[in-house]
Amino acid sequence: MTNDLRLDEADSHILALLSRDGRMTNAELAAAVGVAPSTMHARVKSLIERGVITGFHASIDQARLGKGLQAMVGVTLRAGSRQESILAFSQAIRRLPQVIQVFFVGGTDDFLVHIAVESSADVRTFVVEHLSAQQTVASTRTSIIFDYHRNAVAAEFE
């Protein structure tokens, strides 16, 4: 893995701007930061090549897609679960269309699964069918999300 080179002030500024609006044109970015468009082009390219910027993504209003309810489901696995079954479980969960994010954590829970669904009935269906039914799952704990704020889009990692 390439190590992190320290970023200067301009880079931080660029990242802040592209976090907010990933479709700012190169020309706009250059004007905002105070460099020439060609310079900005090289800088953004460098940030991407160095892996600081890992991608650009549209953010989607799940409610407009009919999924007006979001929840965070904490999952605790059975104590004796094998590595392979845990891996298989997490990979299966990721692919479900209700799932927005999955956090594999250490602590009270083993996983946190962020979902968006149509109704509270769907929350229950999701938990029962995809979580509780699994051999590796010991228990789940569901929290409805009332309010959601995002400062940045974090890159995936493992």
Added chain:
Amino acid sequence: MTNDLRLDEADSHILALLSRDGRMTNAELAAAVGVAPSTMHARVKSLIERGVITGFHASIDQARLGKGLQAMVGVTLRAGSRQESILAFSQAIRRLPQVIQVFFVGGTDDFLVHIAVESSADVRTFVVEHLSAQQTVASTRTSIIFDYHRNAVAAEFE
């Protein structure tokens, strides 16, 4: 709030593609979906105007920024906390540079705060200084994040 109009297959396809790569050119999108560039332009514009796509954002590798450690901190508020102090608390938390996401939830916890920091010492500092020190905070529960997967970037809401 404008209601959700049902999206057709092409719209879903567009959303999937722009979720993955928000900087696909209009021409590429058009070719992928099988319509003319001018048609694609109108469709994407419509998705934005209808509020389905709420924005585009660069995703950033926090580790490359020197923040190689992520955690989810569950926060429980004091039972007697007033609405205003809760609101003030949540708004203050949002602005901290370590914070990636904040979920206001119902259940065991009242908030879930997703943070990225340099070291485990920073996790502790964050919790102690910004959470435990607050009058409204009753308790916190920190979980280190080992693995993170994202299927979509959800729009903020309240």
Added chain:
DNA sequence: CATGAAACGCTAATGCC
């Protein structure tokens, strides 16, 4: 609601400082 054509603007590469 989709399309092709055309004008415009931006990107991205090059060579120079």
Added chain:
DNA sequence: GGCATTAGCGTTTCATG
């Protein structure tokens, strides 16, 4: 590393079916 230039490409508008 920053910059100006420029060729090529993508976007965006509009009249038309």
